[in-house]
Amino acid sequence: MNAHISDFLERVRPFLVAANEVDVLREIGSSVEDRAAGMAGGMTEENLQAAVGAMGDPRDVAAAWSTARPAVAANYRKIHWLLAGLLYAVTVGMAVISAITGGATFVGPFVYIPSLTPLTLLCYLPFAFVFDYGLASLLIQVNERLGTRVGVEWVRHIAHRDPRRGRPTLGRVIGELVGVAGTVALYLLARFGIPHVVSLPGPMQLMKIPFFIPFAVCELALVTAEFTVTFVHYARDWPAFAIIKPLAGMVALLIAATIVRTSAQSGLADLILRGVLVVTVLIKTWDLVQGVATAFFAWNAAPRM
């Protein structure tokens, strides 16, 4: 086969997806030769070059000749983002729990991270989303191969349908602020032991629990992030806040849990505090799952006729 044609086929093949690639390439090569032979002067170098040029961009040729179905069909593109978002909510939730329990991070995309530091966290969050996006693609592909269609009805049940849960009221913003103030007080109590300073009597042994300060810091990070987003949401309505608020809370919690990581304690009180924080994370994970679903249906609502 002529060098011009071989070179062209080499540029086509990386973009070609067909059951019998070699056969397809042979046929493309053969059609180029036929085209050149049909030109005045027959199969000269110039005519072969012109025939190759007339085929167009190798990527377009490969797209036209590809017979296999793409990994994710065009009509699944939005569903792809939705699934990736739902998986991401679970991934971040698992990472926070892992950081809180003082154990290693045993979540995707990394099989095992002995210690999640603030630096690895910076890489982890976007990388985890890329991983979940790929996982969503795989799930859709497997589902399609099994002959079933990916539906959204099950996600519709998760989403908030209550319109009152949209833009926050001023009361809700104030409520969030009160939450921050309360948590600041809790932190101060934990950090400086104010009752001891003012010589309050009573069983104020809470400060002696090693996990109390990390607990207060994590809670403070969570409520501060949620208050900030609620405040911005109050100023501007946008469906994405349904995702941003729980995600910001989760990320703040993950950062705090990573920074103030303490080794696992065996004390009952310590265990209870960790348990409370883990339950909080589970609730926030569910909030994030709901947020993804709610924003998805808000963005894909039927147009007003």
Place this chain on the structure above:
Amino acid sequence: MNEVDNAEKEMNRGFLQLVVLLLLEKAMYGYMIVRVLEEQGLTVDENTLYPLLRRLEEKGALSSRWDATEAKARKYYEVTDQGRVLRGSLLEIWVKQGKTIQTLRQEVRS
């Protein structure tokens, strides 16, 4: 590409399938089909025709074989019995569509 060209391309998709099934009663290779259709006044893009031939072959409407008896190897396509059945159905649709257009044109004239 203007609107008429776009519409022609879309209309040709189904039409070309029918034309190919009619033409390939006799075995032909891709470029030969292009030339024959050009002689009939129908210009076909090779990147449209060849993938169509392969799709029809996958569906079982065409069969193919490589012939290397000449200086260069060529893939010849030929209509199968399944292809003839498909061709009959497509012709029925085409005739029905033609009648609809005819009726509508008459209504427009009157």
